[in-house]
Amino acid sequence: MDLTWSEQDEQFRAEARDWLTANVPRQPLPSGDTAAGFAAHLEWERALHADRWSVVSWPQEYGGREASIWQWLIFEEEYYRAGAPQRVTQNGIFLLAPTIFEFGTKQQQDELLPRMAAAQDLWAQGWSEPGAGSDLAGISSRAVRDEQAGGWRLSGQKTWSTRGAFCTHLFGLFRTDPQAQRHRGLTYFLVPLDTPGVTVRGFDRLDGDEGFADVFFENAFLPDSAVLGGVDQGWSVAMSTTGSERGLTLRSPGRFLKAAAALVALAGERGEAATDLLRDRVARSWMQAHAYQQFTLAQVTDIVEGRPAGARSSLNKVFWSELDIALHETALELLGPDALVDGPWTRGYQFSLSGPIYAGTNEIQRNIIAERLLGLPRR
Amino acid sequence: MRFAPSDEQRELEAVVRQVLTDRCPPQTVRAGAGSAQVAALAESLAGLGVAGLLVAEDDGGLGLDENHLVSVFAQIGYAAAPLPLTATLAVAPAVLAAGAPDLLAKLVEGGLTVGADPAETGHVAFGSGVDLVLRGGFGGTGRIEILDVSDAAVSTSPSVDVALDLTGYAGARLVAAVDDPQVVRLAWERGVLATSAELIGLSRRMLDLTVEHVRTREQFGVPIGSFQAVKHHLATALLHLEFAVPVVATAGFELAAGLPGRLRALATAKALASEAAHVVGRAALQCHGAIGYTTEYDLHLFLKRSWALESSWGSAAWHRAALLDDLGVGLTGVRPAS
Known part of the structure; x- marks a missing residue:
């Protein structure tokens, strides 16, 4: 130590x-x-x-x-x-970029990464579909080979794409082998959203922000250079992204340390409204935020020393998402009637409620924890 | 920055684990105070020299620090060793060095067994065979009395943990009183840390037992561990455990380094380790079903020890209150007494 x-x-x-x-x-x-x-x-x-x-x-x-x-x-x-x-730029820099570094060709890296770093290209995720949320392997969007044109024709629909309405590009999975089942026969594509045949429809989220999007594909043509990883290899390529999403790149401990400090300050400001019952909850959140930081330090040590996080990233995801909600619930109770007014805590609370849903619901994460970390039998 | 046990810590841990695996199976925990099995366990531990873990090499000890204490006590918890090891290994060295230095050599040799009663409850855990009792110093303040109980009248109280051997003394002889604030604080902190690490080990043991059980126990023609409800109980249990482990390690590091702000890490360690043991214990009992609700099965040995330790050296609520004071938003009304 x-x-x-x-x-x-x-x-x-x-x-x-x-x-x-x-x-x-x-x-x-x-x-x-x-x-x-x-x-x-x-x-x-x-x-x-x-x-x-x-x-x-x-x-x-x-x-x-x-x-x-x-x-x-x-x-x-x-x-x-x-x-x-x-x-x-989060989805590009923290989720897509690690995948490009691992699976991209030199040409893809040279072309895409500098533009992503400069926020010239803005990337949205294209995982979920109306019929495939938690069950990502159940996607039905497809890419059909167009030999004549030397590329692929995409069709189908992606949805709940965060900031999709403002982004310029999308990364996502499409079925390239119609005979293959489940997670076989999928390919990871990098799609400019101004490609003819691609339509984006923005819609509002529960927390009032408007950045969600449906993305529709109607025979949209993409060249071979739009494939990341290899044809039909999309599942293993995508899994490297979801690993980062669940793990520390998506939610670094700094975010929760800051929130815990703000909660302590709020308890101090609220005077008599900060009852002992609420103060106790403030202590719980402070402790959990620091536990998350220390867990991360141990995890980074493991990564640096060649022990990848693997399924342990599911521990991060469940922990921070539940901590985030508890922390905001305590803040709202400290605010009392002032919580009716829109503000950073009320906004933060509504956003925190998405945590156990996105990046693989916490129910899915608990299955992964039980099966892959504890070795319980799959059904 | 390197957040992982050192090789030295791992080696010590392996040696202690081996002795406990050999000498402290559940039968030893059941055999309890005064049994030949427990005496043999005590002798084997003395042979390792762990009594001198925190004693300087110049004084015949191993000269190790609180990082090692965490490693050793996680193993002690895993085995639910029925000996007053927190008091003897973790608390006694600093207190004896300050108040009764002539007894330190005997402690290092393993010839002295020490019990502790920080909250002055009148009871000492694993107390029936101890030579000395360290009384007081709860919260790291006040004074600690070193009592010689070798000629005192002994009484035993029934405990939530049948192996706990809760012992009261009348007519103990005061050897010395230690009121050096630094020593009283250090004794308390080491007791809190050792107990936190022990709770980690207990949690790990209860979870291991349960995983083994749900993988093999079949109902409806399949292992019950294949049911999602069971999986989620145990995933939640593992989450609590996995996030308490690094917190206890941090407290060990901060104590070893003597960092001035270490109160927060220690409070967090005891609170989260206590909660982890509580959550893991509940899940373990539930997932064992009626099999776990017997004293013939071993789970209860670890479950009841964890209950005892949750309430010792400051409850989770007490430590949260201590943290709040340090953060400047302390409780305003009645606070947890212990």
């Missing part, structure tokens, strides 16, 4: 903190999941990119700093501590 940061890491932290202090907008931006807010967030993303803070762990040539995974964690901690805006 050595829980001290190296001098180099401390320097990195200081540099990140200085930059964030000088550059984070004083007034919080409107939500990035609305049309108006999205534009403001793009401006912020480009400011991050200009000073090489948008993708700290990436190679220099793609706009990064080649920061270690430890430094990435430090940056995330400082980012949330500074109250910096939500990352509208």
Whole structure:
């Protein structure tokens, strides 16, 4: 056990903190999941990119700093501590990029990664379909070979695509082998949303933001270069993305440390409304946020030493999503009647409720935990 | 930054695990105080020199720190060893060094068994064979009395944990009183840490027993572990355990490093380890069905020990209250007494 940061890491932290202090907008931006807010967030993303803070762990040539995974964690901690805006580039940078680094051709990497880092291309996820949510292998969208044109014809529908209404690109799974069952015969495609035959329809979410989208495909043509990984290999390629989504890249501990600190401050501000019953719950959330941080430090040590997280990323996902809800519920009770007014805590609460649903519902995660970590029999 | 046990910690853990596997099967826990099995267990542990774990090498000890304490006590918990090891291994070294240094050598040799009663309840766990009792110091404040109980009158109280051997003493002789705040605080912190680690080990054991059970027990023609309701109980249990483990490790590190802000890590460790044991224990009992609700089956040995330890060295609620004080948003009304 050595829980001290190296001098180099401390320097990195200081540099990140200085930059964030000088550059984070004083007034919080409107939500990035609305049309108006999205534009403001793009401006912020480009400011991050200009000073090489948008993708700290990436190679220099793609706009990064080649920061270690430890430094990435430090940056995330400082980012949330500074109250910096939500990352509208998140799905590309944190979910797609690791997959491109692992499975992409050199040409795909050279073309796609710099534009993603600069927020020129904005990526939405295309996993779910009206008939395939938790059961991702049950998708029916398909890609049919067009030999004459030398590519693929996509048809079908993707849905609940976060910020899909504002994004320029989509990554997702399509069935390329109509004979194959379930998770065989799927292919991972990278789709520009301005491709003829692709239509995007935005719709509102429960929390009032409007960034959700249906994406319709009607014989949309894509060249072979749009395939990531290999034809019919989509499931294993996609699993690397969902691993990142459940694990620490989607929800770094910095986010919950910041929220726990804000909850403690709220309890302090609320005076007599902060009953002992609520204070006890504040302590629980504070402890869990720190447990999540320490779990992550152990997990990163494992990754650095060559023990991949694997199914353990399902532990992260269930834990942070349930912590997030509990923390916001306590905040709302501390606010009492003031919780009727729209604000960061009420918004945060509504958003937290999506946590146990997206990235694989917590029911699915508990199945994975029981079967793959505890070795219980599948049915 | 490296959040993982050192090789040295792992080696020590393996040695202790081996001794406990050999010498502390459930039959030993059942045999209880005064039995030949428990005496043999005590002798084997003494042979490892673990009594000197936290004693400096110059004083004949192993000169190790609280990181190692966590590793050792997780194993002790896994075996539910029926000996006053928290008091003897974790608490006594600093207290004796301050109040009765001439007894330290005997402790290191394994020739001295020590019990503790931090909350001054009048009861000492695993107390019927102890030479000394350390009384007081709850919460790391006040003073700790070193009592010689070798000639005292002994009484036994029934306990929630039948193996706990809750013992009261009348007519103990005061050897010394330690009121150095640093020592009293350290004694408390080490007791809290050891108990937290023990709860981790107990949770792990209860979960292992249960996983084994649900994989083999068949109902409706299939193993009951294939039912989603059972899977989800045990997934939730594992979640509580897996997020308590790193918290206890952090508390061990912060204590070993003497970090000034360590109260928060220690409070978190005891609260989350207690909760984990509680949740795992409930799931374990439920998933065992009626088989677990007997004293013929072993689960109850670990379940009842975990109940006893949840209420010792500060309950989860007490530690949450301590954290809140430190965060500046302390409880305003009646607070948990222990």
